[in-house]
Amino acid sequence: MSSGAYSQRLPVLATIVIALMLSIIPLPDSLEPFRPDWVVLALVYWAMMLPRTWSVGSAWIVGLVLDVAQGTLLGQHALALCVVVFVTVRMHLLMRVFPAGQLMASVFSLLALYQFILFWVNGVAGIPVDAMHYWAPVVSGAVVWPIVNSLLNGVRMRVH
Amino acid sequence: MVTYRSDNSNPARIPALGIRVLVCVALSVLLMVLDHRQDHLSTIRKGVGIAVYPLQVIVDSPFRLWAWITESTADRSELQRELARLRAERVLTRAELQQLTALRAENDRLRDLLDARPRLRDEIRVAEIMAVDANPYRHNFVIDLGEKDGVYNGQAIIDADGVIGQVLQTGLTTSQAILISDPSHALPVEVSRNGLRTIANGTGEFDRLDLPFLPNNADIVPGDVLVTSGLGGAFPAGYPVAVVATVNRIPQASFADVTAAPSSALDQVREVLLIWSAEPEPSELENPEPAATEPEPDEATSTEADAPEDGDE
Numbered sequence: 001m002s003s004g005a006y007s008q009r010l011p012v013l014a015t016i017v018i019a020l021m022l023s024i025i026p027l028p029d030s031l032e033p034f035r036p037d038w039v040v041l042a043l044v045y046w047a048m049m050l051p052r053t054w055s056v057g058s059a060w061i062v063g064l065v066l067d068v069a070q071g072t073l074l075g076q077h078a079l080a081l082c083v084v085v086f087v088t089v090r091m092h093l094l095m096r097v098f099p100a101g102q103l104m105a106s107v108f109s110l111l112a113l114y115q116f117i118l119f120w121v122n123g124v125a126g127i128p129v130d131a132m133h134y135w136a137p138v139v140s141g142a143v144v145w146p147i148v149n150s151l152l153n154g155v156r157m158r159v160h
Numbered sequence: 161m162v163t164y165r166s167d168n169s170n171p172a173r174i175p176a177l178g179i180r181v182l183v184c185v186a187l188s189v190l191l192m193v194l195d196h197r198q199d200h201l202s203t204i205r206k207g208v209g210i211a212v213y214p215l216q217v218i219v220d221s222p223f224r225l226w227a228w229i230t231e232s233t234a235d236r237s238e239l240q241r242e243l244a245r246l247r248a249e250r251v252l253t254r255a256e257l258q259q260l261t262a263l264r265a266e267n268d269r270l271r272d273l274l275d276a277r278p279r280l281r282d283e284i285r286v287a288e289i290m291a292v293d294a295n296p297y298r299h300n301f302v303i304d305l306g307e308k309d310g311v312y313n314g315q316a317i318i319d320a321d322g323v324i325g326q327v328l329q330t331g332l333t334t335s336q337a338i339l340i341s342d343p344s345h346a347l348p349v350e351v352s353r354n355g356l357r358t359i360a361n362g363t364g365e366f367d368r369l370d371l372p373f374l375p376n377n378a379d380i381v382p383g384d385v386l387v388t389s390g391l392g393g394a395f396p397a398g399y400p401v402a403v404v405a406t407v408n409r410i411p412q413a414s415f416a417d418v419t420a421a422p423s424s425a426l427d428q429v430r431e432v433l434l435i436w437s438a439e440p441e442p443s444e445l446e447n448p449e450p451a452a453t454e455p456e457p458d459e460a461t462s463t464e465a466d467a468p469e470d471g472d473e
Contacts, residue, residue: 017215025219026292029427055177060184064191068208069215069291071300071328071336074201075191082184089177125196127298127344 009053011159015152016042016062024069033133036141039066039077040084040114041148044107047088048095049156059085073125080117084110100146108142202329206307209331216302216334220290282396283436285309287317289429290334299325299339299362299426305434306333314394316435322400322423323347323388324432340401341366341426349401350389354379357389360401360420366427369402371418376409378416386420396437 019038027035039062046054063078070077088095088110095106115134195201234242287303305311307330315327317337325339340347345362349371356379360369374380384404390397402420409416 021215021219024216024291026223056181056184060188063188065208065212068205069212071298071302073192074195074205075188079185079188079192082181082188086177086181121192125192 008050008159011155012046012050012054015155016046019043020062020065020069023066033136034140035137036144037111037114037137038148039063040081040111041107041141041145042152043081043085044088044110045149045152047085048092049152051089051092054085055089056082056086073121073127076118076121079121080114083117084114087113103149104142104145107145108138111138111141205329206331209334213331213333216290284433285436287432287434289432298344299342299364299366300328301325301337301339302334303327303337303432303434304334306331306335308332310436311335311434316388316395316399316437318399318433318435319424319429319431320433321425322402323395324424324426324429326394327434339366339426340369340422347395347401348389348392349386351380351404352385352387352400356380357391360386363419366425367421368405369420369422371404371420372415374416374418375414376411376416378418380404380407380416380418382407385423396435 016039019042022038023035043054043059043062047059059081060078063081064075066072066077066081067074091106095103098106115138119134191201191204285305287305289301290304291302292300303317311327311330313327313330317324317326323340325337325342325345327335328338329336338345340360340362341364342362343364347360347369348357349360350357356374358371358374358378360371363370371380371386382404386401386404388395388397388399388401400423402422404418405421406419407416408418
């Protein structure tokens with residue numbers, strides 16, 4: 001760990017905390033299903049850019065916090081997040097050179113994988129699920145990805 | 161191993177990634193199984209919950225600020241109108257309370273005659289809803305009272321109009337609670353008109369409960385008021401829950417299709433009331449005579465309930 005590592009980590013942690021807050025902020029009922037998975041978007045970005053510091057371990061801990069914040073089965077979001085981040089880290093070199101459209105498509109499939117794991121765990125645990133609720137965040141997440149991407153790019157440029 | 165200066169300049173593989181992801185997956189599965197099967201993980205939940213608490217406070221603060229701003233900038237005429245309305249409401253409720261006092265005395269007397277235990281009054285405290293679960297198929301919310309305030313798992317939550325839900329998981333300073341409209345929630349109720357007992361299930365919609373276990377010949381009509389029966393043990397008896405909305409008797413089916421509308425607007429509440437049920441003393445249960453003949457235990461608990469005090473003066 002170099003001395004600069006700490007000052008580099010703090011802004012990243014701040015973006016993840018903001019993503020966590022966005023994911024528990026109350027929304028009107030009609031907008032609720034379209035809430036993007038902010039935490040996934042942030043973690044995918046950092047796993048893609050800084051895979052050595054932000055990898056599956058941190059994703060798992062953030063997922064656990066998300067589980068407690070949302071009152072879901074303990075470990076559900078942790079599992080989904082660490083699998084998604086694992087895939088991202090494996091592909092990070094490829095994803096960095098993807099053109100914007102292709103990157104958005106891969107984020108879309110990562111979000112779909114994330115929601116599929118949540119859906120599957122709910123199914124196994126016998127918690128009633130609604131298909132619409134699982135697909136809406138995938139689409140809205142992919143739509144807001146370019147904004148998240150450029151915002152986090154700004155943060156990363158300032159840090160380095 | 162060689163240390164690389166930066167992530168960006170390093171094309172090499174991340175060390176031990178596969179092992180780490182396997183450990184994480186295994187831990188998650190273990191946690192989920194433990195959490196789903198038993199309630200062993202409340203300490204973990206509480207620990208992480210303390211870390212989440214400041215986040216919830218921050219997320220909630222703009223709403224509190226907005227409420228404060230609207231409250232402090234409401235104009236004079238509006239406040240006066242509000243005041244007039246509240247005065248009128250107070251006169252009405254006081255009149256009703258007078259009646260209630262008389263009825264309570266009569267009820268106690270009748271219970272004395274029947275040699276029954278007097279009904280104990282419950283202690284009530286106001287809590288504020290801090291956050292609502294993101295998933296509309298799990299109607300959960302977080303309240304700002306926790307274990308330090310004496311909240312316990314399964315505690316009943318009401319608002320001014322009726323039953324809202326119950327505490328699901330206590331934390332140190334906050335608690336997770338479940339609404340009666342959650343699809344996994346079932347509540348023992350009875351029809352106040354005739355005492356018909358049944359179960360009200362949540363449907364995932366805020367304005368509808370299902371009553372799936374009523375036979376076709378059950379004496380139930382739209383407009384019947386459902387109150388808690390107190391049989392499940394979690395809820396004290398006699399709080400309004402819902403009003404029967406539709407009764408659809410299907411001749412070939414074994415059960416009638418009955419739905420009810422919750423008395424309180426479950427999606428609009430901000431403040432809720434937590435009930436500490438007044439449990440009868442074990443000695444009273446074994447020996448009902450003293451409780452039936454003297455009204456002292458009743459008087460002692462009535463000081464804890466805040467509402468009746470105003471009416472008695």
